[in-house]
Amino acid sequence: MSRALRSLKKYLPGSRWLVIAVPYIWMLLFFAIPLAIAFKISFSQAAIAMPPYTPLLVWIDGHPALDVHLKNYMYLIKDSLYVSAYLSSIKIAVISTFLCLLIGYPMAYAIARMDPATRNIALMLVVLPSWTSFLIRIYAWIGILKNNGLLNNFLMWTGVIDEPLAIMHTPIAVYIGIVYAYLPFMVLPLYANLVKLDIRLLEAASDLGARPWKAFLKVTLPLSKAGIIAGSMLVMIPVVGEFVIPEMLGGPDTLMIGRILWQEFFNNRDWPVASAVSIVMLLLLIIPIMIFHRAQAKEMEAKLA
Amino acid sequence: MSQHARLSRFSMVMLAIGFLFLYLPMLSLIVYSFNESKLVTVWAGFSTKWYFELFRDRQMIDAAKISLQLAFFTACAAVVLGTMAAMVMTRFRSFRGKTLFSALITAPLVMPEVITGLSMLLLFVSLGDWFGIFQQRSVATMWIAHVTFTMAFVTVIISSRLGELDRSLEEAAMDLGANRLKVFFVITLPIIAPALLSGWLMAFTLSLDDLVISSFTSGPSSTTLPMKIFSSVRMGVSPKINALASLMILAVSAAALIAWWSMRRSEKRRQRDMQLALQQN
Numbered sequence: 001m002s003r004a005l006r007s008l009k010k011y012l013p014g015s016r017w018l019v020i021a022v023p024y025i026w027m028l029l030f031f032a033i034p035l036a037i038a039f040k041i042s043f044s045q046a047a048i049a050m051p052p053y054t055p056l057l058v059w060i061d062g063h064p065a066l067d068v069h070l071k072n073y074m075y076l077i078k079d080s081l082y083v084s085a086y087l088s089s090i091k092i093a094v095i096s097t098f099l100c101l102l103i104g105y106p107m108a109y110a111i112a113r114m115d116p117a118t119r120n121i122a123l124m125l126v127v128l129p130s131w132t133s134f135l136i137r138i139y140a141w142i143g144i145l146k147n148n149g150l151l152n153n154f155l156m157w158t159g160v161i162d163e164p165l166a167i168m169h170t171p172i173a174v175y176i177g178i179v180y181a182y183l184p185f186m187v188l189p190l191y192a193n194l195v196k197l198d199i200r201l202l203e204a205a206s207d208l209g210a211r212p213w214k215a216f217l218k219v220t221l222p223l224s225k226a227g228i229i230a231g232s233m234l235v236m237i238p239v240v241g242e243f244v245i246p247e248m249l250g251g252p253d254t255l256m257i258g259r260i261l262w263q264e265f266f267n268n269r270d271w272p273v274a275s276a277v278s279i280v281m282l283l284l285l286i287i288p289i290m291i292f293h294r295a296q297a298k299e300m301e302a303k304l305a
Numbered sequence: 306m307s308q309h310a311r312l313s314r315f316s317m318v319m320l321a322i323g324f325l326f327l328y329l330p331m332l333s334l335i336v337y338s339f340n341e342s343k344l345v346t347v348w349a350g351f352s353t354k355w356y357f358e359l360f361r362d363r364q365m366i367d368a369a370k371i372s373l374q375l376a377f378f379t380a381c382a383a384v385v386l387g388t389m390a391a392m393v394m395t396r397f398r399s400f401r402g403k404t405l406f407s408a409l410i411t412a413p414l415v416m417p418e419v420i421t422g423l424s425m426l427l428l429f430v431s432l433g434d435w436f437g438i439f440q441q442r443s444v445a446t447m448w449i450a451h452v453t454f455t456m457a458f459v460t461v462i463i464s465s466r467l468g469e470l471d472r473s474l475e476e477a478a479m480d481l482g483a484n485r486l487k488v489f490f491v492i493t494l495p496i497i498a499p500a501l502l503s504g505w506l507m508a509f510t511l512s513l514d515d516l517v518i519s520s521f522t523s524g525p526s527s528t529t530l531p532m533k534i535f536s537s538v539r540m541g542v543s544p545k546i547n548a549l550a551s552l553m554i555l556a557v558s559a560a561a562l563i564a565w566w567s568m569r570r571s572e573k574r575r576q577r578d579m580q581l582a583l584q585q586n
Contacts, residue, residue, distance in 0.1 A: 023390040027409040034424035106319030140330035241417020
């Protein structure tokens with residue numbers, strides 16, 4: 001029996017292959033193939049059917065034929081709504097990434113310079129908000145920013161302003177919401193990078209006569225490049241496709257592509273156009289995603305070495 | 306004052322401002338959950354009535370139950386798959402297709418949720434079309450989608466722990482004749498247990514929190530808590546949501562406090578053990 005089992009084992013893939021295959025197949029089946037299907041459907045036409053699009057492969061007189069439509073992509077180029085939504089999403093993502101960096105870098109720097117016991121508490125305080133619901137944290141800003149909200153009430157009470165400021169339903173509210181929600185994603189990779197900085201390098205710079213600010217600009221900042229890249233990509237790429245924040249805090253004229261995709265899918269029920277929107281978004285993001293992947297792989301290799 | 310002190314003082318001030326920015330909105334949520342008035346921002350006296358209203362809301366309670374179950378099973382599966390993927394990334398020698406493998410693991414970390422959600426749904430619809438499965442979308446389809454996007458985060462957490470682990474213990478066990486499977490279960494797994502726990506918690510909270518991917522992949526009878534919150538917030542602000550938010554913040558703070566306390570205790574015990582070991586030598 002055991003001999004039979006052993007000889008059977010020879011023909012079965014080893015446990016090594018099983019450990020590779022299970023997550024590999026899962027990710028191929030549920031991450032890569034769905035993107036390929038979205039790519040496929042972006043070339044079909046919307047139809048009143050279930051599923052609501054025309055098949056790509058049709059049979060004409062017993063011969064298979066491809067029924068490919070470029071119409072959806074032409075539509076995206078021709079209708080200025082889509083072009084300006086893409087541009088405005090990228091603009092919002094870039095500006096809010098920069099704002100996150102501006103606020104997050106000093107925070108990460110301060111935490112990295114703390115003694116280890118306080119450092120853990122400070123880190124936990126940075127992460128803690130992202131453990132509570134994302135939706136609810138955005139919801140909190142509605143109460144703060146709206147015309148009769150907390151901020152306006154406070155400013156009017158102190159006499160700084162006489163009339164409420166219109167912040168809610170403007171791009172400013174969207175920026176505040178994005179920075180608020182994504183700040184921890186900037187701080188964490190920056191912290192992980194800054195905490196590894198060899199303090200002796202700064203001492204050497206100081207011994208050689210560099211002022212602290214100069215040492216910061218010439219030593220700390222260049223050495224933290226990997227952290228800056230990782231943090232920025234972690235913020236920028238998801239923000240381009242953000243739906244919840246512009247939907248809840250933005251006005252009807254706050255154009256973001258994630259919102260357009262949502263409307264095409266849920267309101268217009270035009271699945272092919274929604275697919276085309278997502279494929280173009282993916283093409284725009286492919287370079288940032290590759291930069292992020294390379295930074296991530298480098299980090300891994302550095303740890304393994 | 307030296308420039309160095311000024312630099313670190315500037316960063317400390319920024320840290321304090323950053324924390325105020327992160328916590329004041331949450332504090333305002335809690336304060337106004339005890340407000341008598343239906344208007345969220347006008348104070349009209351202390352009241353706990355919104356909490357009672359919240360617990361009377363059957364739809365909200367049902368949605369919360371679905372969300373908690375989904376998050377629990379998502380986290381369990383994501384930890385198993387994530388541990389396997391992390392072992393592949395950090396312990397396995399190179400194989401054909403490893404580049405694609407690592408790309409498939411890191412891409413979901415940054416992939417916009419609308420793209421993941423839409424493509425997942427299209428997969429389920431196509432599978433229904435081709436094989437007749439998943440025609441009715443339900444908690445099961447949401448579970449698959451959630452496992453897929455949370456697994457990447459779990460993999461990153463576990464592989465970073467595996468990466469900094471001292472390999473000599475594993476090698477010693479191997480030299481003593483243990484096979485790889487035994488080494489993994491007897492040596493590696495106990496050492497990375499804290500990382501498994503934080504990965505599990507990460508997947509749990511990500512799943513509990515997700516609105517976009519759930520909205521695409523849910524079925525008619527599977528409304529999650531974020532979907533319910535989103536639809537009621539669209540109607541306007543409601544103190545009931547404030548009450549719910551306060552409860553969530555309370556639960557998370559309690560969990561964090563326990564985690565911090567147990568971490569500190571195990572750290573202290575480790576230091577004491579090390580001291581004892583030094584004294585005995």
